[in-house]
Amino acid sequence: MITLHVERSSRERITGFRLSGHAGSGPYGYDLVCAGVSAVSFGAINAVEALTHSHPDVKQAPDGGLLDYRADEQASESDQDKAQLILEAMIVSMRTIEQSYGKFLRIHDKGGVDHA
Template identity: 55%
Template structure:
């Protein structure tokens, strides 16, 4: 199962961690894994490309691990842009979870 934990404070996502594998289908055919990967990596790439923010990223191919932390020392304008992108990512992941909740779980940690 893929677990995605969002650290949220004051209504803002400060970081997220993704780990595990969906095991929906064999490697290379797993649409849940592909969807989650596309949404999360797309959001990280969008943050880097569309804002002046470079998140702190830790990644491992083993265990499907990705940790993304948004720096605290960014402008309010950048923070708003980053938050919008992260909110969009969360909505997309919740859409996947709605149909494939047996294979992934989203945790909002306040």
């Protein structure tokens, strides 16, 4: 199972997220849940980096079982706002995957409501 932990500030802004685990919904290379989660998360990170002047801290494990994102707290307010919109859109997409494939993806959003 893939687990997404979303971290938020006291103002409900996303300060980071951590994806861990493997979906196991299909054979390696044919795992559609893994492919969807990967596309959504890396697409969001790439969008933050391309559309803002922020430099988030991103780490991943060589085996692909871990992706850790930390927002750039030094970015301008405008760039932080843009990044927030992108990250909130990522969460919406992840919840859509979770609704259809909840057996393989679980979201924990400390500032929101967990949907199982």
